[in-house]
Amino acid sequence: xxxxxxxxxxxxxxxxxxxxxxxxxxxxxxxxxxxxxxxxxxxxxxxxxxxxxxxxxxxxxxxxxxxxxxxxxxxxxxxxxxxxxxxxxxxxxxxxxxxxxxxxxxxxxxxx
Ligand SMILES: [Zn+2]
Numbered sequence: 295x296x297x298x299x300x301x302x303x304x305x306x307x308x309x310x311x312x313x314x315x316x317x318x319x320x321x322x323x324x325x326x327x328x329x330x331x332x333x334x335x336x337x338x339x340x341x342x343x344x345x346x347x348x349x350x351x352x353x354x355x356x357x358x359x360x361x362x363x364x365x366x367x368x369x370x371x372x373x374x375x376x377x378x379x380x381x382x383x384x385x386x387x388x389x390x391x392x393x394x395x396x397x398x399x400x401x402x403x404x405x406x
Contacts, residue, residue: 298404301401305401306394306398309390309391309395320376320380321373323353323377323378324355324381325364325378326353326378327352327366327375328351328352329350329352330350330352331350332347332348333346351374352365
């Protein structure tokens with residue numbers, strides 16, 4: 295095997311190793327965490343005088359061409375944060391594998 299072939303082999307192997315880790319990411323949630331203060335429906339509430347309720351945690355998700363805010367219950371904050379983080383990590387790995395494979399194709403072209 296020549297040097298160029300070895301390099302291509304190494305790139306592909308690296309991509310495969312990253313891909314192996316993709317299956318161990320746990321739960322995924324594609325969205326971003328946001329905090330909002332709310333105004334309630336009560337007539338004489340403090341929130342009407344500028345002291346809004348909250349902050350409440352939401353996860354903003356893209357659903358059917360629309361962005362929706364889903365309320366995150368208090369006890370779920372760290373879990374949802376983890377799920378959202380898992381997607382970010384997954385994207386990072388997919389980008390890395392993609393970059394490696396672009397490198398493989400470029401090296402093949404050079405050799406004609
Ligand atoms: Zn209120």
